[in-house]
Amino acid sequence: MLHQSKRIPCITASIVLLVLILSIDTIIWLEKPTDSLCIAAAGWVLDGRSEGLNPNEAEGFEKLFAEPAREAAAQGAEIFTTGEMGFYIAGYEWDEWIDQFSAVARENNLWLVVGYFNITLDENRLFFMSPEGQIVHKYTKTHLTPFEPGHRGNGDLKTVEVDGLTIGAMICQDDNFSQRTRYYGNLKADIVLCPTQDWRTVKNAHLQAVRARAIECNYGIVRGAACGITATISARGEVLSKLDHYKSGSGHVIEDIVVYKNRTFFSRFGHWPSLVGAGGCIGVCIIYRRIEKRRRWHTGV
Structure with missing residues (x-):
């Protein structure tokens, strides 16, 4: 028990702290959205046991990627993204793969953000492809999980402008490191895409952690999952839509992601x-x- 002479200062300090927290929360929650963007994310279980499909084969590419992309475009999506290492691509077949992705982008007037593993370079990557079928940015995963093979990237995070909005991307484990998530906050990213691959025991915990990243930096997050949970998350940390591929098999979600423009204290100062x-x-x-x-x-x- 506190001595009586110390109770008043402690109670006063607690009230001041509570009022400060409530004031900051109120300012954040009263902020009005400035725009929105329709984004779709697709995922599947990589071993294909549920449907017998392999995304690296012609039938699997059509069923798991091309068809959902067409459906998403018909529903109004402007960006279509997939999971981490959803495709395994060697250097000698790169042009063939890019032709396939380009055809999907052009036919559906879609931005594509695709997670893949570069077998030749031994790197876990993603690329941004424009609706014209041109790759405008590549990124290599910076923070590898323990015992994950491959070469790590240098943290070269960049943004791409889509319909006047600033879009960023990182890969799975990267979102557990605040220097990455804050960087996009300071770049004033409106939405961040995060191709993901989770095993069963971490999929739910990882999804909860991503919700915190959205709140900390005031941007929406969209994650396709090659194993795990594909989801769209608002800047308020709300799970707008999700699909657990271990339970439901392959599929996609689509959502209008609302955009807020203010940077948070956490983005600025960590x-x-x-x-x-x-x-x-x-x-x-x-x-x-x-x-x-x-x-x-x-x-x-």
Whole structure:
């Protein structure tokens, strides 16, 4: 129990902290959206046990990628994305693969964001492809999971403009590192795509973690999953739509992702405000203790 003389300062500090938190939350929640973008994400289970389809073969490509892309475009999607390492592509067959993806992009007037594994370079990658069928950006996964093979990327995150909105992308494990997610916050990304591949024991926990990333940086997140849960998540952390491929097999989700423009404190400063605040509290406590000791020494209490 606190001594009676210390209760009022503690209660006052708690009230001030609560009011500060509620004020910041109120400002954030009162922000009005400025725009929206319709995005679709598709996924499947890589081993194909549920449907006997392999995305790296002609029939699998058609059923798992091309058909959902056509359906998404007919529903109004402007971007179509898939899961992490959804395709395995060697250097000698690169042109053939790109021709297939380009045909889908052009025929459906879609932006494509595709996760794939470059067998020749031993790299886990994604690419942005324009509706004209041109690759405008490639990215290599920066943060590999423990024991994951391949070469890591250098963290070269970039954005692409789609209908006047700023779109970013990272891969799976990258979203667990605040220096990556904050970087897109500081670039004022409106929506971030995150091709993912999760095993059964982490799929739910990873989805919850991604919701926190959206709130921290005030942007929507769309993740296709090659194994795991494909989902669309608002900047408020709401799961707008999701599909667990371990339970439901292949498929896609589509959603209008609302855009907010303000950067968050976390995007700007990361964990520093919390650390400085905690340090300040500790400093105040130490000073208070010393003052109390001196007072007692002088008064003989």
